[in-house]
Amino acid sequence: MGDTLADVPADRAESEPLAAELAGAYGRMVAFYRDQLELSGPEADARARGADDTPAEAAADLARIGDRPPDQVSWFDLNRVADRDPEAFAVLWRALKAAARDELDSGHRAARALDWDGRPWDRARYLAIRDSFRRDYRPGPGIEAALVDLAAEAFADYLAWSEQLHMQAGTEADIERNDLGRHGKWKPQRIFSAEAMANSARMAEQAHARFLRTVATLGDLRRTEPVYVGQVNIAPQQINIARLVSEDDE
Structure with missing residues (x-):
């Protein structure tokens, strides 16, 4: 070289x-x-x-x-x-x-972790969730922004697995109705269908728990921001003031 x-x-x-x-x-x-x-x-x-x-x-x-x-x-x-x-x-x-x-x-880095083989519509849906959370929370750069992305990912996962669960349950219900109409009796749920629905429910619950943990972490982070105490002299009075550090102060 x-x-x-x-x-x-x-x-x-x-x-x-x-x-x-x-x-x-x-x-x-x-x-x-x-x-x-x-x-x-x-x-x-x-x-x-x-x-x-x-x-x-x-x-x-x-x-x-x-x-x-x-x-x-x-x-x-x-x-x-x-x-x-x-x-x-x-x-x-x-x-x-x-x-x-x-x-x-822009959120596209986090989105790619979710829709590795997804459609433009899937990307837009995730970004809609992320934009909604950012408008509500107004995160600072760095850790807060990353946590908001994590919350959006968890909520998007929760919606996806919930949709999967309802699709599986609805399909199984249609099969049961057809069997009842054709044979005049109800058949037990197929094992692989029950396992698939249980897995979808478990994944939805995990995503929901992950979302709640992330939101709680965001709240804890906001509550533990450093507080600076100072004094302002106004005429003969001395006033103690405290303020939180914001990204505009940095």
């Missing part, structure tokens, strides 16, 4: 962890070229660094990496950018972190 992360204007605390990740990505790529493509050590090194690329090819490579969606940029991509243009690496890394913050702040 050419320049090192010491030459990159990134946060000092991140330099060593990032350097380790980039070095690991570079090493894995060299090993791939050497072991799979049977290149010599120097050839594998040159291929991994793109040392044989023309200036036009190198510029196109940087542009291609910079145009990728944030979640599709690999450690090897970052290594290639850092090797060729340390300042561009710093810009790209900060852009990735900014995109990650936007994803978290």
Whole structure:
């Protein structure tokens, strides 16, 4: 590699962890070229660094990496950018972190944990719950915001499992009515149906309990915010005042 992360204007605390990740990505790529493509050590090194690329090819490579969606940029991509243009690496890394913050702040990061294979409608339903809770609670950044997201996740889980339970119960009831009409007698509930409904009920109860615990934690957090006591002198009087620290004071 050419320049090192010491030459990159990134946060000092991140330099060593990032350097380790980039070095690991570079090493894995060299090993791939050497072991799979049977290149010599120097050839594998040159291929991994793109040392044989023309200036036009190198510029196109940087542009291609910079145009990728944030979640599709690999450690090897970052290594290639850092090797060729340390300042561009710093810009790209900060852009990735900014995109990650936007994803978290918007609620989409938490939503993806719930609807890994869901529809746009499922995402919108979760975000509606989250927005409702945020309007009601007005959380500060950080822990409070994360707890509101947890509450929204738990409530969304509760609704999903409750819907599943009612669907299963309704389907089983229809089967029982059909059996009664056809055979003139009631048949015991099928074991696998009973187990499925019991599992859905258990999952709904767990989600409900998780929601209540999260709401209680939010309340405890608000009640234990630090209180600052000071004095205000007004003419001959001295008045003690106390206030809670809010995010606007920080």
